[in-house]
Amino acid sequence: MDILATAVPALSEAWGLILQPVVIGYLVLGVVMGLAVGVFPGLGGIAGLSLLLPFMFGMEPVYGLALMIGMVAVVPTSDTFASVLMGIPGSSASQATVLDGFPLARKGEAARALAAAFASSLFGGLVGATFLTAFILIARPLVLAFGLPEMLMITALGLSMVAILAGRIALKGLAAAGLGIMIGTIGEAPAAGSLRMATYDVPYLVDGLKLVIVGLGIFAVPEIVSLLRQDQSIAKGAKLGAGWLHGVRDWFANIWLSIRCSLIGVTIGVIPGLGGSVVDWIAYGHTVQSTRDKSKFGKGEVRGIIGPESSNNAKEGGGLVPTLLFGIPGSGSMAIFIGAVALLGSGQIEVGPAMLKNNLDITYSIVWLLALANVAGTILCIAASPGIAKLTTIRFTYLAPFLFMLISFAAFQSGQNFEDLVALFVAGLIGIFMRRFDWSRPAFLIGFVLSAPIEKFSNQAFQIASFRFRESFADGMDYVFSPIVIVLLIITVISVILGLRQAKLIMSEGNVASGAKRAPLIMLLVITAYLTIAVVDASTISHFNITDKIVPMVIGGLALLCCLVLLVQMIRKPEGNVIFADRELAGDDAKAPHGLWATLAWFAGLIGLTGLLGFVLALLIFLLTFFRIRAQASWKMTLILTGAGIALMCLMAWLLNRDFPPGLLQEAVDLPWPLK
Numbered sequence: 001m002d003i004l005a006t007a008v009p010a011l012s013e014a015w016g017l018i019l020q021p022v023v024i025g026y027l028v029l030g031v032v033m034g035l036a037v038g039v040f041p042g043l044g045g046i047a048g049l050s051l052l053l054p055f056m057f058g059m060e061p062v063y064g065l066a067l068m069i070g071m072v073a074v075v076p077t078s079d080t081f082a083s084v085l086m087g088i089p090g091s092s093a094s095q096a097t098v099l100d101g102f103p104l105a106r107k108g109e110a111a112r113a114l115a116a117a118f119a120s121s122l123f124g125g126l127v128g129a130t131f132l133t134a135f136i137l138i139a140r141p142l143v144l145a146f147g148l149p150e151m152l153m154i155t156a157l158g159l160s161m162v163a164i165l166a167g168r169i170a171l172k173g174l175a176a177a178g179l180g181i182m183i184g185t186i187g188e189a190p191a192a193g194s195l196r197m198a199t200y201d202v203p204y205l206v207d208g209l210k211l212v213i214v215g216l217g218i219f220a221v222p223e224i225v226s227l228l229r230q231d232q233s234i235a236k237g238a239k240l241g242a243g244w245l246h247g248v249r250d251w252f253a254n255i256w257l258s259i260r261c262s263l264i265g266v267t268i269g270v271i272p273g274l275g276g277s278v279v280d281w282i283a284y285g286h287t288v289q290s291t292r293d294k295s296k297f298g299k300g301e302v303r304g305i306i307g308p309e310s311s312n313n314a315k316e317g318g319g320l321v322p323t324l325l326f327g328i329p330g331s332g333s334m335a336i337f338i339g340a341v342a343l344l345g346s347g348q349i350e351v352g353p354a355m356l357k358n359n360l361d362i363t364y365s366i367v368w369l370l371a372l373a374n375v376a377g378t379i380l381c382i383a384a385s386p387g388i389a390k391l392t393t394i395r396f397t398y399l400a401p402f403l404f405m406l407i408s409f410a411a412f413q414s415g416q417n418f419e420d421l422v423a424l425f426v427a428g429l430i431g432i433f434m435r436r437f438d439w440s441r442p443a444f445l446i447g448f449v450l451s452a453p454i455e456k457f458s459n460q461a462f463q464i465a466s467f468r469f470r471e472s473f474a475d476g477m478d479y480v481f482s483p484i485v486i487v488l489l490i491i492t493v494i495s496v497i498l499g500l501r502q503a504k505l506i507m508s509e510g511n512v513a514s515g516a517k518r519a520p521l522i523m524l525l526v527i528t529a530y531l532t533i534a535v536v537d538a539s540t541i542s543h544f545n546i547t548d549k550i551v552p553m554v555i556g557g558l559a560l561l562c563c564l565v566l567l568v569q570m571i572r573k574p575e576g577n578v579i580f581a582d583r584e585l586a587g588d589d590a591k592a593p594h595g596l597w598a599t600l601a602w603f604a605g606l607i608g609l610t611g612l613l614g615f616v617l618a619l620l621i622f623l624l625t626f627f628r629i630r631a632q633a634s635w636k637m638t639l640i641l642t643g644a645g646i647a648l649m650c651l652m653a654w655l656l657n658r659d660f661p662p663g664l665l666q667e668a669v670d671l672p673w674p675l676k
Contacts, residue, residue, distance in 0.1 A: 014364035017062050018372070026063045027369060030070020031376045035384060037071065038078030048075060049215070049336040051410045056343040062365060064344045068337060069369040072316060074377030077121040080309065081385075084113045099284070100297060100304030107300055114385055115247025116302050118378045120258050120309040123251070125374030127262035127310075128269070128317020132367045135321055149461050149481075153488040168438070168578055171562045171569075176440045177447035178559025179527060182534045182552060183209065184451025189548035191459050194541045196552055197534055204419040209427075211339040213420055214448055216407045217427020221603070222435045224407075225428075228400040229592035229599045250302045257287060257303060258310040265311030269318020283311035317370060324363055327351045327453060335449040397631040401623055402645055404603050408615070409649060412661045421607045421661060428603070432596070436589070437523045438512040438581035451551075459547045512581040513590075520580045521570055528563040531556055602626060615660040616674050620646060650674050 017023065030052075037048035048071045056064050084101035097117065104113040186197045187208030198205035251258060261283040287307030288297055297304050323334040327350075338351050349355065355363055411424040434441050538552035566579070573579055583589045584596075602622070609618035623642040627633045633641070653660060653674065666676050 013361035014368060017361065017365045018066075018368055020062075023062055023066050024372075026066040027070045027373055028376055030067040031074045031373055031380055032070075033067075034071035034074035034377065035078045035380055038075040038081070048072075049340065051216075051406060052340065055413070056340045059344055061344040061349055061362060064340070065362070065366055066369055068340055069366060070373045070376070072337065073125060073313075073370050073373035074380070077118060077125075077313060077374070077377045077381055080114060080117040080121070080381075084110055084117065084305075097305055097308050100299070100301045103300035104302070104305075109300070111385070112247040112250065112302065113305055115245070115382070116250045116305050117247075117309040118381050119248050119251035120261075120306045121313040122374055122378040123258050124262040124265055124310040124313035125316065125377075126371055127259070128266055128314040128320075129367055129371035129374070130317075131266045131314075132317045132320055132324075132370070133364070136325075136363060136367070149465075149485050153485050153492070168581075169566070171566050172438070173440045173443045175527065175559050175562040175566065176434070176443040178555050178562065179531065180444040180447025180449075181451040181454065181555045182531060182559065183214070184448040185455065185534075185538075185552045189541075189545070190452070190455065191547040192545035194545045194548040196541070196548070197537055204415075204417060204423075207415075209423060209448075210415055210420070211336060211449065212413075213411050213423045214427050215336050215445060216411055217424050217429075218431035218434070218441050218445055220403070220407050221424070221428030222431040222441075224400055224403050225432060225596065225599050225603070226435075226589055226592075227396045229589065229594045229596065231395070231397055231593055247302070251306055254303055254306050257290065258306055260290075261286065261307045261310040262314040265314030266318035268311070269315030269321070283307045313374065317367075320366065320370070324351060324355060324366065335446050338449060395631070398627075398633075398641065401602075401626045401641075402648075404606060405619060405623075405645055405649060408606065408610070408661070409652070409658075412615070413658055416659065418611055418661050418663070421610060425604060425607055428600075432600075433523055436583045437520050438583070439523075439527075454555075455551045458551060462547065462550065512583050513585045514576050514578055514580045515582050515585040517570060517575050517580055519582055519584075521567075524563060524566055524570065528560065528567065531560045531563060535560060602630065610661050610663055612663045612665065614663040614666050614671075614675060616646065616649070617665070618663070619649065 033052070034048055037051075049068060052068060052071065056068075059067075080097060080101070083097040084105050101113045101117065104110065185208075186205060188195060188198070188206050195206065198208075200206060264283050264286060284304060284307055287303050291297070291301075291303055319334050323338060327338060341349055341351050349359055349362060408421055408424065411420050412418075431441060433439075434444060535553060535556040538549045538556065541549040569579055605625075606618060606622045609621055612618070613621075620642065623645050624638060627638040627641050628635070631638075649660075652658070660674060660676075662676065665671070670676070
C-alpha cells in the first residue's frame with residue numbers, strides 16, 4: 001500500500017506533465033525526426049540522439065525528454081522501411097526482418113509486410129511501456145537500497161555483458177569496451193585533477209572528449225561513408241502494392257506470437273548491453289521453432305516479420321529499466337540518453353536511484369511518453385509510407401553531403417571549438433576501422449559512457465571502504481560484500497560463462513568475411529600501442545593521487561592483456577580464421593566503386609576548409625564541388641541543392657540561436673552573420 005501511495009500521485013503528476021500541448025508538440029517533432037533518421041540504413045537511434053544531444057543544454061526537462069523519447073521510440077519502427085523496401089537492415093535491430101520482409105516486397109506485398117511490422121512494433125512498444133510501469137513499482141524499494149558498492153558491481157555487470165556478448169570473438173568485445181573506458185578517462189581526473197593522456201599545451205583534451213562527438217564519429221560517419229562509396233540509390237524500386245489490412249489481420253492472427261516475442265524483447269532489453277543486435281535474432285529463432293511449416297521462412301513468411309518487430313520495440317521499454325533504475329545503459333542509444341538527461345534544465349536530474357527517489361513523476365513521464373511515441377510513430381509511418389518508398393530511389397550521393405553538414409554542425413555545438421570537428425574526424429576514423437575489422441562499436445561506446453560512473457563509484461567506494469576497514473575488518477567486509485553485492489557478483493560470473501559460450505553466435509556488425517592477416521593485425525597493434533601508452537601514462541601519476549590512477553591502470557591493464565592474447569592467437573591461427581575479419585574482402589564495401597580514402601577526403605576537405613574560411617563559406621564550396629564533381633549533377637541541380645543546404649543551416653542556427661564554426665578568416669576579418 002505504501003508503494004501505491006507513492007506511485008499513484010507520481011503517475012497523476014506525470015500525466016499532468018505529458019498532456020501539455022507544448023510537450024505533445026516536442027514529442028511529435030521527435031517522432032518526425034526519428035522517422036527521418038530511421039529511414040536511412042545504418043544511422044539508427046544512436047546517430048539520431050547524437051544529433052539532438054547538443055540542443056539538450058538547459059532545455060526544460062520534460063520538453064527535452066519528449067523530443068528524445070519520440071526519436072528513440074520510432075527508430076525501431078521506421079528502420080523497417082530499409083529492411084522491407086531496400087533489402088538491407090535499417091539498423092542492427094531489424095536484421096532479421098530482412099529475411100522475410102524483402103522477399104514479400106519483391107512479390108509486390110510490401111504494404112502487407114509493412115502493415116504487419118508496424119502493428120507488431122506498436123504492440124511491442126506498448127507491452128514494453130506497461131512492463132516498465134509495473135517494474136518500477138516493484139523495484140523502487142530495492143533500488144533505493146543500493147549503495148556505492150552495489151552500484152559499482154552492477155556497473156561491472158553491465159560492462160561485462162556488453163563486452164562479452166558484442167561479437168564473435170569475446171576478447172575483442174572486452175578489448176573494445178576497455179578501449180572505450182580508456183578514451184573516456186582522457187583529460188582531468190575527477191578526484192584529484194591529475195591529467196591523463198592530456199596536457200595543458202592542448203587545452204581541448206583537458207576537458208576530455210564529448211559524448212556527442214564520439215557517438216557521431218563511431219556510428220554515423222562509418223555508415224555514411226560506406227553508403228556513399230557504393231554510389232547508387234538505396235533501392236531500385238518503390239512499389240508498395242496492396243494489403244495494408246491484410247498485414248494487420250496477419251498480426252492479429254499471430255497475436256500470441258507477438259506477445260511471446262514482446263516478452264522476449266523486454267527481457268533482453270533489461271540485460272545491459274544486449275539490445276538490438278541480439279533481440280531480433282532470438283525472436284526470429286523462437287518464431288521459426290514455434291512454427292510447424294518452416295519451409296516458407298526466408299521466402300516471404302509474414303511470421304518472420306511479426307516476431308522480430310514485436311521484440312525490437314518492446315526491448316526499448318526493457319532497456320529503460322537498467323537505464324532509469326541504475327544509470328546503466330541497456331543499449332548504445334540508452335548510453336547517449338543518459339548523457340543527454342544530465343544536460344537538461346539546470347542539471348538537477350540524474351539517472352539512477354536518485355531519479356526514482358527525487359523525480360518519480362519525471363520517471364513515469366518517460367514511460368508514458370514512450371507509449372505515446374509508439375502510437376504516434378506507427379500512425380506517421382503508415383501515412384509516410386508512399387513518400388518514403390520514393391525517397392529510397394534517390395542516389396545516396398545526393399543525401400550524403402547534407403548528412404556530413406548536419407553531423408559537423410551538431411559536433412561543433414558540443415564544445416563550440418573548431419577542435420570538435422577534428423575530434424569528430426578522428427572518432428570517425430576509429431569507427432570506420434572498428435566496423436571494418438569487426439570490433440564491437442556498441443561495446444566501445446558503452447565503455448566510453450560507463451568510464452565516468454565506474455570511476456566515480458570505485459573511487460568513492462574505495463575511500464569509504466578504507467575508512468571502514470580502519471574501524472574493523474568485519475565492518476569493512478560487511479560494507480564491501482553486502483548480500484546484494486554477492487548476488488550481483490554471482491550473476492556477473494554466470495553471465496560471463498554463458499556469454500563466452502554464446503559469443504560466436506552474436507555478430508553485432510553482421511557476418512564479416514575473413515582473409516589475410518596483415519590489415520587486422522595492424523589494427524590490433526595500433527590499439528595495443530595506444531593502451532600501452534595510456535597505462536604507462538597513468539602509472540606516472542603521483543601515489544598521493546592514487547584514486548586518479550586506479551581505474552585507467554586496472555582497466556587498461558585488462559584490455560591490454562586481451563590484446564596480447566589476441567596477438568598470440570593471430571600469430572598462431574591460419575589466414576581465413578574468423579579472427580581476421582575484414583569487411584573490405586567481401587560484401588558491399590568490397591564491391592564499392594569508390595575507395596575509402598577518396599570518399600573520406602571529401603569530409604576531411606569540409607573540415608579543412610572550415611578551419612580556413614569558417615563553416616558557411618566552407619560548406620558553400622564543399623556542396624558546389626561535391627554535387628558538381630562527385631555527384632556529377634547539372635549546374636542547375638547543383639545550385640538548387642547547394643542553396644537548400646545553406647538555407648537549412650542558416651535557418652537551424654537562427655532558430656536555435658547557435659554559432660557556426662569559425663576559421664582563420666573570421667579571426668582576421670570582421671564579417672557579417674552568417675559568415676562569422
